[in-house]
Amino acid sequence: MVRGSALIEQVNLKLGLNLEAEGVDTLSGLLVARIGRMLEKSDLVELDGAEAEVVEVENDRATRVRITMADAAGHSQAERVD
Numbered sequence: 670m671v672r673g674s675a676l677i678e679q680v681n682l683k684l685g686l687n688l689e690a691e692g693v694d695t696l697s698g699l700l701v702a703r704i705g706r707m708l709e710k711s712d713l714v715e716l717d718g719a720e721a722e723v724v725e726v727e728n729d730r731a732t733r734v735r736i737t738m739a740d741a742a743g744h745s746q747a748e749r750v751d
Contacts, residue, residue: 670724673697673731684736686718696721697731 671680675696677688690702700714700721701707708731712723718739725733 671696671734671736673700673723673734680736684719684738686716688716696734700731700734 673696676694677690677696677699678694680686680696681688688696688699690699693699693702697708700712700723703714703716704712707729708723708726710723710726714721714723716736720737720739722735722737723731723733724735725731
């Protein structure tokens with residue numbers, strides 16, 4: 670589970686991703702930028718090499734996000750960033 674307030678840079682370092690979005694610093698902001706609207710519980714957002722599922726929302730921001738990594742064989746594995 671990842672906090673929505675986690676810095677994109679931190680998520681990239683911990684999970685080996687290369688996520689970017691212009692004008693945002695947090696995972697929640699990146700998800701809003703990717704989906705193009707305010708987030709809702711259970712939203713799924715495709716990321717490069719992973720998928721994000723919004724688990725909890727407070728004040729239109731994702732507070733908890735489940736990141737599922739895709740391995741080379743296409744299998745998924747949930748990851749956690751503290």
